[in-house]
Amino acid sequence: MTNPDEHTLPEWEGETKQSALDIVLRRMRTESDFPALSEAIGAINRIAASEREGVNELSNNILKDFALTNKLLRLANVAYYNQVGGGSISTISRAVVILGFDAVRSIALSLILFDNLENKAHAQQLKEEFVRVLYAGMLAREIAGQAQVSDVEEAFIGAMLHNLGRMLAMFYLPEETVAIRQLVEAGAMSAAKASTQVLGLSFESLGIGIARSWGFPDPLVQTMKKLPEGKIRKCASNTERLRALAGFSNELCEAILSTPEADRGTVLAKLAVRFGDSVPVTEKQLAGLMEKSMQDIGQFALAVNVSLKHSAFARQASKWAGMASAPGAAATLDAKAGASASAASDDLAALDAARLREHAPILDAQPGEDSNTPQRASAEIQAVLTSGLQDVGNSLIDDSVSVNDVLRMILEAMYTGMGFAHVVLCIKDGRHNTMCGKFGFGDGVQSLIKAFDFSLAAQPDVFLVALQNNADILISDIDDPKIATRIPAWYRQHVPARTFVLFPIIVKGKPIGLIYADRPHPDDITIPEKELSLLKSLRNQAVLAIRQSL
8 A cells, every 4th residue: 555645646736726625615615504613623623633732621612512512421421432331421521531532522523523514405315424424433443453543533533534525515515516426427437537527626635625624633634535446555654554444444335335235245355355454354353343333323323313214324234234224223212312302391490699798698599689691490400410410429439530630520510500601710829829720611711710810818809708718609790889899800800700609619627729600791690509509519529529639
């Protein structure tokens, strides 16, 4: 097999192809959802590539999308992704701890791609294409060990990206895609030549150009290049192995759809010869791997509410794997999805804390005026907070989970459960006797974290009162005359929120940390008694986690 770094694709050379790519990209960007798709995937890739960003940034980015968060957590809890055990997963932070950063990244990328592309007029055709692409990724993940690919998540993403150009053309350039298919079906030319004639560049070049604009690293971009004809020789590098594995998985998917039942054995034998040196897997092994991949894709379909009953590809892949027909299996998955979808909810009583007196009393829920922000059902809020407590409890007894991971889970549960705009954890800097922002959740939270760096020896403002008295404090309006003088200047200068709540973290009688949560407008935060009890329990788990680490 040739080294993919030694040459570029023929279509990719010269200004003509770059100009064609620019024209096609301009057309695609006029679609309302393409810029959002590009930004979402680009953000995930920037986090993955950064040496400074990591778990907290990935979690925070995912949490911005409520639907993405829910689907990812559903996937994290199905058997395929939760093979390692460790109890249920109800926070993105714990998903990263249990499954690993790269696994959560690959799940998020596949969900982002699916969610942004499923709502087109020709949705069923697009879902069929996505099922095929997803199956190629699942299969590559399963075969990665035999192909000596070091990172199974890279194998998954690489195989999914292999036909990205064709898939995006189907989504955003449907008329041109039909014209290309007609040229191919008429036997006039190959798909590469037909797409070049219609679009000005091949599907492959389109996919590579978009993948690069989205920030995918070069080894993954290389997986999109078509393999040479004939036998693929043994690979010399991990990049070559990734490319060979992506090619094998996708060629098998093409064969599944296009091969008559009587010719399956012949086609598999040809694939075995072609990839024997680069992807050494026997026909017997492949049957088992295909069966496992069908089970995996069934779990994904359940999480994103896609029925496999109507997928021609799923039916064919099931037959190749020797499984029971996909419609029956899919019907079972659909039934499970329906059973898990129902949830009871109660109306949340609008209880607002009374205006705080100057001495800033401990937070207790009291009847009052309605808040400015519409509230979710109390049962829903309590369920999220309770699940967060369970996540933290499971992690506290796991020696492999760091204290920072536990604290992230606590903050995320508060953030998602209560719907705060921001949540920030501050930790004491003993050398300078200050309280400093460490990490948090919410839009633009990094700049907010930098703002939290205040002395513990200053005049007693609301933050110091909370810490010195171990008092959970709610400030309903920072401009209320009775409390305005207790709001420090640094806060007014750097933080736009008008209402916030403080939960101090006191260990052995000394202030060690502080949990801050806010919303933008006065009276936006109301905390009924049960929710307050759960929030305090989460804070107490933070105390326990820090105490155990000392």
